[in-house]
Amino acid sequence: MTTPPDIADLVHVRYMVEDVQTSIDFYTTHLGFTLRSSAAPAFADVTRGHLRLLLSGSTSSAGRPMPDGRQPAPGGWNRIHLIVTDIHAEVARLRSAGLSFRNDIVTGPGGAQVLIEDPSGNPIELFQPAGH
Template identity: 75%
Template sequence: MRRPFADVERGALRLLLSGEKSSAGRPMPDGAQPGPGGWNRFELVFDDLASEVERLRAKGLKFRNDIVRGPGGAQILLEDPSGNLIELFQPAAQH
């Protein structure tokens, strides 16, 4: 069985690998599709993603999509001034 996602850690470094069936394989609202290599990006983790997105939007920052929710948590893609993607992520609550 092919998994849509892999998580590898070594010390303080964490590498997340997302396949075509993961949220990273979804098209953007404008129809853009990930190409070879997908949409590589850094991920920043937040406790309150919605508040952070609201704060950054108020400062005029540009997002590629709206918040997407899944079993692992919620995420949104922020574009830096050069067009590079930065994922803002809030993990799902653990029970």
């Protein structure tokens, strides 16, 4: 049995989400994350290896408006990047589960990638390095 990494050893990424519980279910069911803590509907965090993904709803402190009135919201193009060993098998598995994709698999000199979306529209890149 391995010991989970100490919080100081984790990489922390925050995603704004529309529904914290739906996001917990998505990441733990489809992408191999483990629930670390939940204060749904405001906040939860899930982990995968050394990644801690903070899922912040509109009622969390991270969801408060900026001084100029802009409201934090999900989506955009910044994304977490998950390494997979067989991108075609992962895409088939996730498509059969009804997940949303932004594109088809793209291949370049470094490998192959595809973008899926979580239930709030945040992108996740699945990446298979070249030669694997």
